[in-house]
Amino acid sequence: MKYETNCERIAEVLIAYLDGRASKAEQRAVEAHASICAACKERIEEFRRLDLVLDELPAIEPSGAFDARVRQRIADEPRDGWFGWLIPAPRLAFSLAFLIALSVWTSRFTPAPVIETRAPTVAQTEQDFRMIKDLDVLENYDVVKNLDALSELPAANQSQTAPDQDQKKEQDGHI
Amino acid sequence: MLEAKAGNDASFEHLLQRYRTPLVNFLYRMVRDAATAEDLTQEVFLRVYRARHGYEASAKFTTWLFRIATNLALNRIRDTRHQQMEVSIDAPAEEETPVLELPARELRIDQYMIERDSAEMIRRAVEALPEKQRAAVLLHKYEDMDYCEIAKILQCSEAALKSLLFRAYETLRVQLAPLVRMAASPAPEAPATAGKGRLS
Numbered sequence: 427m428k429y430e431t432n433c434e435r436i437a438e439v440l441i442a443y444l445d446g447r448a449s450k451a452e453q454r455a456v457e458a459h460a461s462i463c464a465a466c467k468e469r470i471e472e473f474r475r476l477d478l479v480l481d482e483l484p485a486i487e488p489s490g491a492f493d494a495r496v497r498q499r500i501a502d503e504p505r506d507g508w509f510g511w512l513i514p515a516p517r518l519a520f521s522l523a524f525l526i527a528l529s530v531w532t533s534r535f536t537p538a539p540v541i542e543t544r545a546p547t548v549a550q551t552e553q554d555f556r557m558i559k560d561l562d563v564l565e566n567y568d569v570v571k572n573l574d575a576l577s578e579l580p581a582a583n584q585s586q587t588a589p590d591q592d593q594k595k596e597q598d599g600h601i
Numbered sequence: 602m603l604e605a606k607a608g609n610d611a612s613f614e615h616l617l618q619r620y621r622t623p624l625v626n627f628l629y630r631m632v633r634d635a636a637t638a639e640d641l642t643q644e645v646f647l648r649v650y651r652a653r654h655g656y657e658a659s660a661k662f663t664t665w666l667f668r669i670a671t672n673l674a675l676n677r678i679r680d681t682r683h684q685q686m687e688v689s690i691d692a693p694a695e696e697e698t699p700v701l702e703l704p705a706r707e708l709r710i711d712q713y714m715i716e717r718d719s720a721e722m723i724r725r726a727v728e729a730l731p732e733k734q735r736a737a738v739l740l741h742k743y744e745d746m747d748y749c750e751i752a753k754i755l756q757c758s759e760a761a762l763k764s765l766l767f768r769a770y771e772t773l774r775v776q777l778a779p780l781v782r783m784a785a786s787p788a789p790e791a792p793a794t795a796g797k798g799r800l801s
Contacts, residue, residue, distance in 0.1 A: 437767045438760075447748075469774070475784040476774050480742055483727060484720045488625045492639055496617060496646050503650060 431455040436466055444473055613653075617646060620663075623744060624670055630739050631674035632681075633728050641673050661750060668754045671736050678732055719780050726776040734769035741766055 431439065431452075436459060442448040443456045460467040624645055629638035648669050656665070727735060733755060740751045752762045774781060 437771075438763065441763050441766045441770065442748075472774050472778075472781050473770060475781045476770060476777065477742075478784050479719075479777055479780045480723060480727075480738075480773070482720050483630075483723045483743070485622075485626050486629050486635055486638075488621050488639060488642070489635075492621065492625070492642070493617065495639075496621075496643050499643055499647050500613075500650050503647070 431459045433459075433463060433466055440470070440473065444470070444477075613650065616649070620666060621646075624666070627667065627739055627744065628670055628674055630724075630727060630743075631671075631732070631735060632677055637677065641670070641677060644673055645670050660753075663744075663746070664750045664753050667740060667744065667746075667750075671740075671754050674736070675732055722780060723777060726773055729776070730769055730772060734765055734772070737762060737765045738769045738773070 436456060439448050439452045439456060443453060448456065456470075460470055621642060624642045625638050628641045628645075629635055632638055632641065645666065649666065727738065730738065736755060737751060740746045740754060746754075748759045748762055752759045755762065755765075757765070
């Protein structure tokens with residue numbers, strides 16, 4: 427790939443060129459431009475010298491107490507206990523707590539669940555309605571007391587029960 | 602790091618010995634204060650220790666480590682700047698704000714002779730770079746990281762990083778012109794065979 431450069435575009439590739447990481451095409455372009463541009467040739471040379479100058483930047487060493495302080499801070503960290511595995515990460519624990527709190531909060535605003543009942547049949551409704559209609563009558567003691575229905579019970583049943591009881595009494599007396 | 606993740610304390614101790622000096626230096630050059638740099642380095646190791654269970658080997662450890670360090674440094678610089686702004690706003694009107702000492706754009710040779718200490722000049726020139734440019738230069742020049750790693754740490758593209766580095770070195774070239782002119786030219790080397798050497 428043919429790559430050409432100029433004084434402005436050299437900025438894109440100069441650092442990679444000086445690091446020895448430019449492509450072959452980029453290298454050739456930089457060198458071709460430097461051969462015709464004295465300013466850029468000088469700049470490239472100064473960048474190389476700058477690298478040597480920057481080697482003189484003073485460095486410092488950590489203080490004598492540095493390691494001890496780091497170890498102390500690490501020792502002060504809570505150790506993984508028996509239940510440490512339950513909360514593997516603070517973010518996860520926070521997310522879970524947030525979700526629980528959110529669900530409790532939102533539940534306050536949701537309407538109470540409607541209990542579904544089976545739709546009453548037409549016959550049942552009519553029966554209920556009739557009962558409500560007759561409620562006054564049923565609650566009236568005099569009416570219930572003198573209810574004809576009791577007297578309309580078959581007489582045979584009454585007579586049949588009475589002799590049975592008489593016979594039983596007689597048997598008990600003999601014994 | 603994977604051994605430290607598995608609970609091997611000796612491995613964590615090895616990480617501490619291996620990375621404490623580079624981290625202290627990186628943070629010292631970022632925040633410009635040795636005590637603060639040590640505090641932040643301790644914080645980096647503490648965060649590594651806390652996050653050891655969640656560490657994935659997909660990212661290079663040094664990238665992860667220096668990303669933590671860079672974020673801590675940038676946050677500290679931002680907080681300090683904010684505090685300084687608050688102080689200057691609250692300061693009594695009659696008190697004169699001290700003039701911010703900035704290096705001249707191009708130091709004259711006589712000034713350089715007064716300065717004498719070239720190391721101090723370099724330190725000041727590096728410290729005067731904008732934070733992101735400074736971090737890029739420190740990681741590129743002194744931590745010997747490749748573009749991909751630095752771009753991940755600074756969360757930018759490789760192209761943006763190269764542009765950032767160019768602007769930073771260009772500023773340093775101008776700021777340190779007296780030293781650069783006096784420096785002996787390095788032996789010319791074919792760029793392709795220059796290896797991992799920085800700018801040479």
